[in-house]
Amino acid sequence: MSISMNSKTQSFLEIDNLGKQYAGVDALKSVSIDVEEGGFLVLVGPSGCGKSTLLNMIAGFEPATTGDIRIAGKSIADLHPSKRDIAMVFQSYALYPNMSVAGNIGFGMETRGVPKAERLKKIDEVASILQIEPLLKRKPAQLSGGQRQRVAMGRALVRDPQAFLFDEPLSNLDARLRVDMRAEIKKLHARLGTTIVYVTHDQIEAMTLATKIAVLKLGELQQVGTPDEIYNAPANTFVADFMGSPAMNRVTGQLEFSQGHIDFVVGPYRLRLHEPSEEHREIAARSGTVDFGIRAENISEESGAENTGAAGNALSLQVDLVEPTGSDTFISTKDEHAVFTARIANHVKATVGEKVELFFDMSKAHFFDSESGRRIP
Amino acid sequence: MNSASKLSFGRIALYLVLFVFAIYYLLPLYVMLVNSFKPLDEIRQGDMLALPQAWTIAPWASAWSTAQIGVQATGLKPYFMNSISMVVPAVLLSTLLGALNGYVLTKWRFKGDGIVFGLILLSCFIPFQIVLIPMARMLGILGLAGTTSGLVLVHLVYGLGFTTLFFRNYYAAFPTELIRAAQMDGAGFFRIFTRILLPSSGPIIVVTVIWQFTNIWNDFLFGASFADVDSVPMTVALNNLVSSSTGVKEYNVHFAGAILAALPTLIVYVVSGRYFVRGLMAGAVKG
Ligand SMILES: Nc1ncnc2c1ncn2[C@@H]1O[C@H](COP(=O)(O)OP(=O)(O)O)[C@@H](O)[C@H]1O
Numbered sequence: 001m002s003i004s005m006n007s008k009t010q011s012f013l014e015i016d017n018l019g020k021q022y023a024g025v026d027a028l029k030s031v032s033i034d035v036e037e038g039g040f041l042v043l044v045g046p047s048g049c050g051k052s053t054l055l056n057m058i059a060g061f062e063p064a065t066t067g068d069i070r071i072a073g074k075s076i077a078d079l080h081p082s083k084r085d086i087a088m089v090f091q092s093y094a095l096y097p098n099m100s101v102a103g104n105i106g107f108g109m110e111t112r113g114v115p116k117a118e119r120l121k122k123i124d125e126v127a128s129i130l131q132i133e134p135l136l137k138r139k140p141a142q143l144s145g146g147q148r149q150r151v152a153m154g155r156a157l158v159r160d161p162q163a164f165l166f167d168e169p170l171s172n173l174d175a176r177l178r179v180d181m182r183a184e185i186k187k188l189h190a191r192l193g194t195t196i197v198y199v200t201h202d203q204i205e206a207m208t209l210a211t212k213i214a215v216l217k218l219g220e221l222q223q224v225g226t227p228d229e230i231y232n233a234p235a236n237t238f239v240a241d242f243m244g245s246p247a248m249n250r251v252t253g254q255l256e257f258s259q260g261h262i263d264f265v266v267g268p269y270r271l272r273l274h275e276p277s278e279e280h281r282e283i284a285a286r287s288g289t290v291d292f293g294i295r296a297e298n299i300s301e302e303s304g305a306e307n308t309g310a311a312g313n314a315l316s317l318q319v320d321l322v323e324p325t326g327s328d329t330f331i332s333t334k335d336e337h338a339v340f341t342a343r344i345a346n347h348v349k350a351t352v353g354e355k356v357e358l359f360f361d362m363s364k365a366h367f368f369d370s371e372s373g374r375r376i377p
Numbered sequence: 378m379n380s381a382s383k384l385s386f387g388r389i390a391l392y393l394v395l396f397v398f399a400i401y402y403l404l405p406l407y408v409m410l411v412n413s414f415k416p417l418d419e420i421r422q423g424d425m426l427a428l429p430q431a432w433t434i435a436p437w438a439s440a441w442s443t444a445q446i447g448v449q450a451t452g453l454k455p456y457f458m459n460s461i462s463m464v465v466p467a468v469l470l471s472t473l474l475g476a477l478n479g480y481v482l483t484k485w486r487f488k489g490d491g492i493v494f495g496l497i498l499l500s501c502f503i504p505f506q507i508v509l510i511p512m513a514r515m516l517g518i519l520g521l522a523g524t525t526s527g528l529v530l531v532h533l534v535y536g537l538g539f540t541t542l543f544f545r546n547y548y549a550a551f552p553t554e555l556i557r558a559a560q561m562d563g564a565g566f567f568r569i570f571t572r573i574l575l576p577s578s579g580p581i582i583v584v585t586v587i588w589q590f591t592n593i594w595n596d597f598l599f600g601a602s603f604a605d606v607d608s609v610p611m612t613v614a615l616n617n618l619v620s621s622s623t624g625v626k627e628y629n630v631h632f633a634g635a636i637l638a639a640l641p642t643l644i645v646y647v648v649s650g651r652y653f654v655r656g657l658m659a660g661a662v663k664g
């Protein structure tokens with residue numbers, strides 16, 4: 001990369017209050033995201049939340065209604081897609097059906113008038129990186145899904161651009177290939193160090209690839225942060241529900257003072273807060289209602305080291321469903337007050353209809369405003 | 378399962394019906410062919426279905442180069458050439474322009490493009506008779522009255538509605554991501570058209586060419602209305618041949634002439650029909 005940066009933390013790709021309306025309807029509402037040079041930004045959210053719209057605006061296919069996009073400090077919002085020095089891998093791969101693999105990879109250089117010898121050299125380079133040399137003479141129709149994916153990446157790679165855009169690149173592959181290609185994209189990013197913006201609706205892809213995740217819902221940015229922040233400190237219930245599988249357990253109840261501590265109370269159950277904040281105390285002072293959230297892996301059948309000393313973190317609950325996955329077993333409990341899913345070791349036997357003692361790691365508990373869904377820090 | 382057991386009663390009945398229909402359609406062609414190789418007196422003897430006793434190609438030679446057409450004894454040859462020099466540019470231009478229209482209407486959308494397409498489409502439904510007089514006036518103003526160029530223009534304008542419709546529908550299903558990929562690769566309007574879109578348009582080009590060629594070649598009304606002596610197309614000449622014979626009706630010559638007039642469309646069907654099927658097969662293999 002030829003651009004030198006003043007400082008490491010300076011953002012490279014700046015999405016600045018970007019908005020998009022289609023016929024007066026907001027597809028994207030004033031979104032701002034900064035990506036550092038060499039960063040891997042993943043845009044994630046349910047279908048129709050505006051991910052492709054945002055990506056197409058970065059690529060230059062859709063004009064922005066409001067806001068600006070900058071790369072290395074320079075606005076690219078008014079540039080033609082071919083002038084932005086950005087390459088894109090499309091969801092459908094979009095390989096030119098009448099051209100060979102080599103023709104596909106070389107088409108951009110051809111239109112820019114790169115001499116043939118140089119073109120062939122670069123095509124060979126890229127083909128060797130992606131291990132598609134034996135395919136260069138074939139037509140896209142003669143390739144498998146995974147091979148097409150590689151060629152589409154080759155076409156982007158050969159440009160040596162300032163940033164790559166990926167629009168759900170793995171969604172057309174079968175599960176096994178998806179995992180393999182995911183790993184390859186991650187390795188490729190580590191090797192090239194080029195900034196990437198990647199769209200997916202798959203939260204596992206987002207977690208594994210990203211240096212930064214942006215969660216969108218109905219065109220509105222919900223949270224931007226590292227995978228760790230998104231997972232461990234979701235900004236609201238939408239993010240909490242969307243990231244992680246199985247979805248985070250959530251129960252509505254009250255915060256109450258109890259012997260100098262603060263307890264989350266629902267029906268007969270009480271769970272003691274680990275390190276309550278000032279805001280927790282304020283709510284407890286008026287016995288306010290909150291949403292309590294905890295992930296399945298933070299509920300277990302044994303009181304681990306992290307739970308020792310914390311009283312009031314165990315509940316006796318009735319098993320409703322047992323789902324062994326091989327490595328772990330998920331058990332769901334259900335009664336009129338609360339539904340929980342816990343991840344327990346696979347050797348523990350649980351029986352539907354019986355009661356089990358489950359321990360809640362309250363240091364991993366989340367609390368949300370029960371009306372707005374906002375995280376209560 | 379062996380094939381004998383498939384020959385049920387229903388199947389036999391089906392084949393029988395198909396056979397009868399095939400005969401029904403092929404019989405006129407057979408009659409024309411057979412009688413075009415007979416001397417005239419053999420036809421007068423009455424058996425239209427019999428094979429010629431004395432084969433002769435004289436009727437064909439006459440129809441092609443010496444028969445009386447209107448007032449001149451030129452045969453159909455010059456009119457065949459008139460038709461060719463009208464049909465070829467008209468088909469090529471209307472196909473190309475239809476492709477461009479379809480491309481713009483699907484991939485370079487603009488405000489009001491739907492209305493434009495609606496208006497173009499409307500032109501498909503205007504009956505020929507309505508445009509005759511305004512068209513004659515237009516050709517007069519443009520100085521193209523009675524010329525082959527004038528006929529090309531008429532057929533081009535009239536065919537554009539259909540060719541645009543064909544290509545628009547075909548390109549509507551063409552992935553927009555491909556256009557975007559090409560844009561990102563730096564290709565402009567015409568390069569995307571010629572390098573990406575046209576090479577993938579084989580089947581629709583063949584359909585359009587067959588449609589346009591058949592319609593324009595077979596057109597009689599525009600030819601009869603707007604053509605002059607040196608631009609009269611084949612269909613009009615054939616009519617003149619059949620109606621202008623003084624004295625005896627030379628049926629054998631008329632039959633030969635009619636087949637000559639139909640031959641190009643037949644050839645187009647046979648040649649491009651095969652290509653068309655091949656195009657479809659290629660698409661099927663692509664999956
Ligand atoms: N060309 C368009 N015209 C009108 N509405 C559109 C257009 N493109 C997208 N939208 C709307 O914008 C919203 C976001 O779409 P999109 O960005 O494709 O979502 P995602 O990629 O996250 O599934 C959707 O509600 C969609 O219907």
Ligand SMILES: [Mg+2]
Nearest residue numbers: 048051052053
């Ligand atoms: Mg999308």
